[in-house]
Each structure stands twice: as structure tokens, then as C-alpha cells.
Amino acid sequence: MAPVFRHGKAGYLSLSDTGGTTFVLSSGLNDIGLGTDVDMGETTVYGDDDRTYLPGLRNHSGSFSGLMASTHEERLRGMLGNSTAAQFKYGPHGNTTGFTQLSGALHITNLNVQGAVGDVVGFSGSYQVTGAVASTKF
Numbered sequence: 579m580a581p582v583f584r585h586g587k588a589g590y591l592s593l594s595d596t597g598g599t600t601f602v603l604s605s606g607l608n609d610i611g612l613g614t615d616v617d618m619g620e621t622t623v624y625g626d627d628d629r630t631y632l633p634g635l636r637n638h639s640g641s642f643s644g645l646m647a648s649t650h651e652e653r654l655r656g657m658l659g660n661s662t663a664a665q666f667k668y669g670p671h672g673n674t675t676g677f678t679q680l681s682g683a684l685h686i687t688n689l690n691v692q693g694a695v696g697d698v699v700g701f702s703g704s705y706q707v708t709g710a711v712a713s714t715k716f
Contacts, residue, residue: 588672591642593684594665595653603654606701607644612668612680614638614711638682638707646691646701654703657686663708673716682711 591604604610617634657664663683671677684705693699 584671584677586670588669588674590667590669590673592667592673593653593657595657596660596662596664600665601650601653603642603650606647606650607642609643610640610668610670611642612638612640612707612711636710638711639687639705640707641702641704643700643702646693646699651689651691651701654686654689654701658689659687660685666705669716675716677716679714679716680711681714683708 589604589607589610590602591607591610592600592602594600615637617637618631619634620629621632622629663685666681666684667673668680669677670680673679684707686703687706688704689701690703691699691701
């Protein structure tokens with residue numbers, strides 16, 4: 579079966595803040611990212627000519643950026659450094675039934691608000707996922 583490609587213009591990101599209120603953050607975003615890397619433990623021993631590795635723990639983290647909306651900024655600032663993880667749902671193609679949904683729990687680790695004369699005020703931030711990322715469908 580041939581792969582189906584979709585445009586990223588309908589990207590979706592919702593968060594449930596520490597009060598349990600879910601809000602759609604993507605309404606102000608124009609860039610969302612979620613990456614995964616794996617710790618690699620080195621298993622090379624004396625006498626080897628090449629390094630060898632053993633995969634270890636996965637790590638999921640990401641970033642977002644967009645146009646500043648005071649309601650989003652206030653909620654995110656309240657989540658910054660909070661010990662209670664927020665629940666997230668991320669749809670790279672949107673939240674239409676049948677599309678991929680990545681979900682889990684995260685902590686906001688960074689938040690920036692920046693404005694320049696002659697341009698719209700923007701904001702950006704980063705997050706650290708705690709635990710696994712589930713890949714399901716909306």
C-alpha cells in the first residue's frame with residue numbers, strides 16, 4: 579500500500595492544565611515538534627577495533643512556537659516548573675477521526691515571549707515528556 583501524505587497545516591495540540599482543564603494550544607501555534615531519542619550504553623571492551631552499543635531508555639521532548647495569546651501564555655506560565663505533569667494530545671495532521679494521535683504526560687520546561695517593533699508578539703517553549711508516548715488514533 580502506498581503511503582498517504584498529509585499537510586501539516588491542521589496540526590493539533592491540546593493540554594490539560596494542573597486544574598484538569600483541557601485547552602487547545604494549537605489555535606495560536608505555527609510550529610509543533612515532538613522528538614524521541616534513545617540512550618546508548620557503550621559495550622566496547624579492550625581488544626575491540628570498533629565501538630559497540632546497547633540501546634537503553636527512550637527520551638521524548640519537544641518544542642512549540644506561535645503567536646502570543648495572553649490566555650495561552652497565562653496557562654503555560656502556571657504550568658512552568660509545576661511538579662504535576664500535564665496531559666497532552668498531539669495530532670501532527672490534525673485531530674480528525676482516524677488520524678495519528680500521540681499522547682502522554684509532559685512538563686513545560688521553558689517559555690519565551692518575544693516581540694519586535696513591526697511584528698506580532700510571539701511565544702515559544704519547550705517540554706519534557708515524562709513516561710511513554712502512546713501512539714493511537716483520534
